[in-house]
Amino acid sequence: MLRRNFLKGLFFTAASYAIPIKAAYAKSYLTIEQAKQIIWPNIHLADAAITLTEDQAELIEDLSDIRVRHLTIKAWKTSDNGWFIVDQVIGKHENIDIAVGINNRGEVTGIEVLTYRETYGDQIMHPKWRAQFHGKNSSEHLKLDKQIKNISGATLSCRHVTDGINRLTHTWTQVLSKL
């Protein structure tokens, strides 16, 4: 019995390495509209998408010591010069969409994780793999059985989110505050 279980385990372990897995475990939380209501409740937000120049991106990279992956920033603005930004944070094991509120003094007023996608190996380094998420709803990705709402496992560090916020506060200082 033990031997059979061992062989079964061995087979599935080998199979999991041999068969390429393209789907990623993903979990959606708030939509952009819901996050707007939580971070800036009852405040009108006007579309204010930004495109950074190469120089600006370089300066932000130097100041924050974090790579700027996209020159375009999905942003909305309040009448009081507050900002609502939707950004993507890429870590070693995760690819996360976050929404961030920044007030007119440059203070972060709220951070919400919108979508969490778990990755493994060097999958995340491939532009093709990352591209599959652009403009897609996470419901298109592999999900666990509906009854299994949660995973208990090793604690994953949120350092990349902290780094992403740091990059965005420098983006505010260098660019958004001057608009």
Added chain:
Amino acid sequence: MQNNIERCKALLGTFVDVSLSGDVTDKELIELSNNVFDEIERIQKLMSFHEPLSELSQLNKKMLYQVNHEFLVSDDLLNVLKLAMQLFEQSKGHYDITVATKLVLDGELPDHLKVEELSMKEASLGNSQNVFVHKNYIINSLPVCFDLGGIAKGYAVDCAIKKIPEHIEFIINAGGDMAVSNWTNHQVALKFGINQQALKVVRMLESSVASSANYYHGSRSHVINPLKIDTSNQGTAHRFSGSVSVFARNTMLADALTKIVILMKPKMAKPILEYFNAKAIVINRFGFKRMLNV
């Protein structure tokens, strides 16, 4: 009508996932989830080792540079320290929050308390044996400092669920330390490897579960065996693969007991699990599971 909300924030150094449902409005669910996150943030501000102004850092600073003094601590910190000291006794030193000094010297924790400098001057740094709890006071007979990384996340979850009214169902998951309402109806997927398919689905065996594993750390282990710390502070990281999950009546207990199950032989860990009426599932890297006290 049943309504629900699911939010996630970066707190406690990890991702905290809060799911609430009940016969209430969207506005009420947002307010309730805000209360939950605020409570978790409050505990983070008290017990963060990384934050120099946290109550824990202030206590650590005093304990490293003054001995035989009485240091007053908050009720929250006291709750956590009392359990940590009890587990130190029961595990015969395998569970020890004073491994903080070793973690700092290893570069796993920041050295804002100048532990490295102190370790060069001091002949010996203490451990939990040199710590005494009396009422709301902590007394140490040798320089020590605490890291609550293996217990405070669970405590934060326990505090947060006290903010949720009885008619609301919840799942709170702080980086694998999880509490659920109506736990008998729930299942949980235990992740035992970095591969996305390395999941074992089991039914909840208690209202809280916590897991510890090394797969996000590469070849390094973040679990220190306090009984193997030598003077050169070498070779004490405890290597293990797969994962350990503990089910218990509260999340702080589940969180702390995972380290005991990792570090102690099953025969030695089992009586401790029995004492707390906790259950453990150990899964090796091939997915074979072993139950302790189930």
